Amino acid sequence: MEKEKDIAIQINDLKKRxxxxxxxxxxxxxxxxSWWARIRKKEDPNLKIGTKAYSKNExxxxxxxxxxxxxxxxxxxxxxxxxxxxxxxxKLLSRxxxxxxxxxxxDGRISSMxxxxxxxxxxxxxxxxxxxxxxxxxxxxxxxxxxxxxxxxFSECRKFIDTPVxxxxxxxxxxxxxxxxxxxxxxILIMDEVLAVGDMTFQKKCLNKMSEVSQTEGRxxxxxxxxxxxxxxxCDRCIVMDHxxxxxxxxxxxxxxxxxxxxxNDEIEIDYTRKKELFYMHDGGITSSLVRFLNKEDNIFARGxxxxxxxxxxxxxxxxxxxxxxxxxxxxxxxxxxxxIYNFYSGKKGEIGRSDFVLDTSMLAPGxxxxxxxxxxxxxxxxxxxxxxxKGLNFTIIRSENDILWDKKNxxxxxxxxxxxxxxxxxx
Amino acid sequence: xxxxxxAVIRPRNSLLDLRLKEVWRYRDLVRLFVVRxxxxxxxxxxxxxxxxxxxPLFTTVIYNFVFGNIAGLSTDGxxxxxxxxxxxxxxxxxxxxxxxxxNTFVSNAAVFGKVYFPRLTTPIATTITAIINFxxxxxxxxxxxxxxxxxxxxxxxxxxxxxxxxxxxxMAILGLGFGIIISSLTTKYRDLQVLxxxxxxxxxxxxxxxxxxxxxxxxxxxxxxLNPMSPIIEMMRYGWLGTGxxxxxxxxxxxxxxxxxxxxxxxxxxxxEKTFMDTV
Numbered sequence: 001m002e003k004e005k006d007i008a009i010q011i012n013d014l015k016k017r018x019x020x021x022x023x024x025x026x027x028x029x030x031x032x033x034s035w036w037a038r039i040r041k042k043e044d045p046n047l048k049i050g051t052k053a054y055s056k057n058e059x060x061x062x063x064x065x066x067x068x069x070x071x072x073x074x075x076x077x078x079x080x081x082x083x084x085x086x087x088x089x090x091k092l093l094s095r096x097x098x099x100x101x102x103x104x105x106x107d108g109r110i111s112s113m114x115x116x117x118x119x120x121x122x123x124x125x126x127x128x129x130x131x132x133x134x135x136x137x138x139x140x141x142x143x144x145x146x147x148x149x150x151x152x153x154f155s156e157c158r159k160f161i162d163t164p165v166x167x168x169x170x171x172x173x174x175x176x177x178x179x180x181x182x183x184x185x186x187x188i189l190i191m192d193e194v195l196a197v198g199d200m201t202f203q204k205k206c207l208n209k210m211s212e213v214s215q216t217e218g219r220x221x222x223x224x225x226x227x228x229x230x231x232x233x234x235c236d237r238c239i240v241m242d243h244x245x246x247x248x249x250x251x252x253x254x255x256x257x258x259x260x261x262x263x264x265n266d267e268i269e270i271d272y273t274r275k276k277e278l279f280y281m282h283d284g285g286i287t288s289s290l291v292r293f294l295n296k297e298d299n300i301f302a303r304g305x306x307x308x309x310x311x312x313x314x315x316x317x318x319x320x321x322x323x324x325x326x327x328x329x330x331x332x333x334x335x336x337x338x339x340x341i342y343n344f345y346s347g348k349k350g351e352i353g354r355s356d357f358v359l360d361t362s363m364l365a366p367g368x369x370x371x372x373x374x375x376x377x378x379x380x381x382x383x384x385x386x387x388x389x390x391k392g393l394n395f396t397i398i399r400s401e402n403d404i405l406w407d408k409k410n411x412x413x414x415x416x417x418x419x420x421x422x423x424x425x426x427x428x
Numbered sequence: 429x430x431x432x433x434x435a436v437i438r439p440r441n442s443l444l445d446l447r448l449k450e451v452w453r454y455r456d457l458v459r460l461f462v463v464r465x466x467x468x469x470x471x472x473x474x475x476x477x478x479x480x481x482x483x484p485l486f487t488t489v490i491y492n493f494v495f496g497n498i499a500g501l502s503t504d505g506x507x508x509x510x511x512x513x514x515x516x517x518x519x520x521x522x523x524x525x526x527x528x529x530x531n532t533f534v535s536n537a538a539v540f541g542k543v544y545f546p547r548l549t550t551p552i553a554t555t556i557t558a559i560i561n562f563x564x565x566x567x568x569x570x571x572x573x574x575x576x577x578x579x580x581x582x583x584x585x586x587x588x589x590x591x592x593x594x595x596x597x598x599m600a601i602l603g604l605g606f607g608i609i610i611s612s613l614t615t616k617y618r619d620l621q622v623l624x625x626x627x628x629x630x631x632x633x634x635x636x637x638x639x640x641x642x643x644x645x646x647x648x649x650x651x652x653x654l655n656p657m658s659p660i661i662e663m664m665r666y667g668w669l670g671t672g673x674x675x676x677x678x679x680x681x682x683x684x685x686x687x688x689x690x691x692x693x694x695x696x697x698x699x700x701e702k703t704f705m706d707t708v
C-alpha cells in the first residue's frame with residue numbers, strides 16, 4: 001500500500017466572524033455601562049430599543065466552516081472573488097488575527113508574505129533591511145548571515161545594497177523584499193499576490209524559484225492570486241472559495257473553469273445603455289447601445305462555426321469610413337488575437353447605426369473566450385483612433401469530432417493552419 | 429493518527445500562557461528593532477543625538493528656576509541644579525518608556541496586520557532603546573555631579589548608588605508594564621492616548637522629583653512611597669547625593685507592584701494581540 005501522505009496543515013471547521021458597523025461602544029464609558037448592565041442582568045442602556053444583544057444581523061461570516069487538509073510539498077492555489085474569504089484564511093493561517101471558532105493544526109514553520117517588504121524602513125540600507133525583514137519573518141541573524149549572498153544575488157540589487165532603500169525604485173524595493181522572503185527556511189510559505197509586482201522576467205524568476213523550493217526541498221506553498229496564469233504555472237492543486245466556503249477542491253484547470261464561470265455570466269445579448277460599467281472609454285465619437293449573437297440561443301459554438309454578431313450604436317459626430325475590431329481574449333482577459341473590418345460605414349451625427357458581423361472561429365482552440373469590441377477610424381498615418389471601446393460577449397468553443405484533444409497549457413489558444421508537406425525534392 | 433503539530437491555532441489560548449519562550453526565540457528581532465530605532469531616530473535632524481541631552485538639560489534648568497529660585501522649595505541643602513537633575517533624568521526615562529510603548533499597536537498596525545511575530549518584541553525593543561538614551565543622559569548627570577563634587581558641594585555618595593542598575597531595570601519593567609497595559613486598551617479606546625501624556629505629567633507631582641521628601645509629614649511620606657516610582661527616585665537620589673529618606677520595605681513593595689503590573693500587562697497584551705487587527 002502506498003504510504004499515506006504527510007499532512008502539513010489541517011483545518012477543522014474554521015470560522016471567522018466580523019461584527020458589522022461600529023465596533024465596540026467606541027468610548028470607555030459606553031462599554032463600562034454595558035458591562036455593568038450585563039453583570040446585573042439588566043438591559044443594556046446602549047442598545048437601541050427592540051434590538052437584541054449580538055443579533056445575528058450585525059455579524060458577517062468571513063469564513064463559514066472551512067475544512068481543508070494540505071499535504072507536505074503541495075502547491076495549493078486559492079482562488080475566489082473579492083470577499084470570498086481568501087485573505088481572511090491567509091490571515092488566520094499566518095496568525096495575524098485569531099479565528100472565532102475551529103482550529104488549525106500546523107506541522108512546520110509558516111512564513112507569510114501577505115505583502116512584500118513589510119517592516120522595511122526607508123532610512124536603512126538594503127543590507128540592514130534584509131536582516132530586519134528576515135527577523136520579522138522569523139529568521140535569526142545567523143540564518144540570514146548564511147544566506148545573505150544568495151539573497152543579494154537573487155534581488156539583482158547588489159550595486160545599491162548599501163544605499164538607503166528610500167532611494168530605491170519601487171521595482172528594486174519589491175525585488176529585494178521578495179528575495180528575502182524567497183530564502184526563508186520555513187516549511188510552509190503563504191503568498192498573497194506578491195507576484196503581482198515586479199517586471200515579467202522577475203515574476204518568472206520568482207515563480208521558478210517557488211516551484212524549485214517546493215519540488216526539491218519539499219516545501220508547502222499556499223498561493224492566492226487573481227492571475228490565473230501564475231496559478232497555472234505554480235500550483236498543482238487548487239481550491240475555489242465563495243462566501244467563506246470551499247466550493248471546489250481539486251485540479252487546477254477545473255478550478256479555474258469553475259471560478260471563471262462564476263466570474264462571468266454567459267449572456268447572449270448586452271444592452272449597453274444599462275451597463276455603462278462595460279465601457280473602457282466615455283463619450284467617444286460613437287456610443288454603442290446593443291450587441292447580440294445572431295441566430296443563437298446560447299453562446300456555445302462548435303469549432304469553425306461562424307460567430308455572428310449584431311451591433312447597434314449611435315453616432316455622436318459625423319462618421320466616415322468607420323472601422324470595427326473584435327479582440328478575442330481568454331476569460332482571464334489575456335489577449336489572443338484580433339479581427340478587423342475597415343471602412344464599412346459612414347453616417348451623420350445623431351444617426352443610429354446597425355451592422356451584422358461574422359467572425360471566423362476556426363483558429364480558436366476549444367475553450368472559453370471573452371471579447372472586447374472597438375469602433376475606430378484610421379488616420380492618414382495609419383494610426384488607430386478609438387471611437388468607442390467596450391467589453392463584449394463571452395463565448396465557448398467546443399471541440400468538433402475530428403479534432404485532436406488540444407493541450408492548451410503547452411500549445412496555446414490558437415490553432416495555426418496545418419503544416420504543409422513540401423514535395424520531396426533533393427536540392428532546395 | 430498521532431501526529432506532533434508545531435502549532436495549533438485556536439480561538440483563544442490559556443490566559444496564563446505568557447508565551448515568553450517565543451519572545452526569546454525572536455531575540456534577534458528585538459536587537460534589530462533597537463538598532464533600527466537608534467539609527468533612524470536622528471537621521472535628517474540638525475542636532476542629531478544632541479537631542480538626547482538637550483531635553484533633560486533644559487527641563488532641569490527650568491525646574492531649578494521655577495521651583496528652586498521662584499518657589500524656593502527645599503533641596504535639602506543640595507545645589508538645586510544637581511538635585512533636580514537627579515530626579516529628572518530617571519523620571520524622564522520612565523515617562524519615555526511609558527509613552528513610547530503605549531502606542532505599540534496603533535503605530536505598528538501596518539506591520540502587525542501583515543505578518544506574525546510575537547508582538548511583545550516591539551515594546552521590549554522600545555524599552556531597550558530608551559535605556560540607551562538613558563545611559564547617555566545619565567552620563568551627562570555624572571559629568572555635572574563630578575563638577576559639583578570638585579567645587580565642594582555637600583555631596584555624600586554612598587553604597588546605595590551601586591544599586592543604580594537595579595533601579596534602571598525596575599523602571600524599565602514598570603514603564604513597559606504600564607505601557608503595554610495602555611497600548612492594549614488604546615486599540616479600542618483611542619481617548620486613552622490623550623490621557624497618557626496628561627497622566628504622566630500629573631504622576632510626576634506624586635513622585636519626589638521636584639521636591640524633597642524630607643519636607644513631608646510621616647503620613648504623607650508613607651502615602652507617597654506607595655507610588656512605585658517614589659522609592660526608586662528617592663533611593664537613587666539618596667545614593668548619589670546623600671539626601672532624603674529611604675526605606676527598603678517600600679522598595680520591596682515597589683518591586684511587587686512592578687511585577688504585578690508587568691504580569692497584568694503581558695496577559696492583557698497577549699489577549700489583545702490575537703484579534704486587535706479586527707478592532708484597531
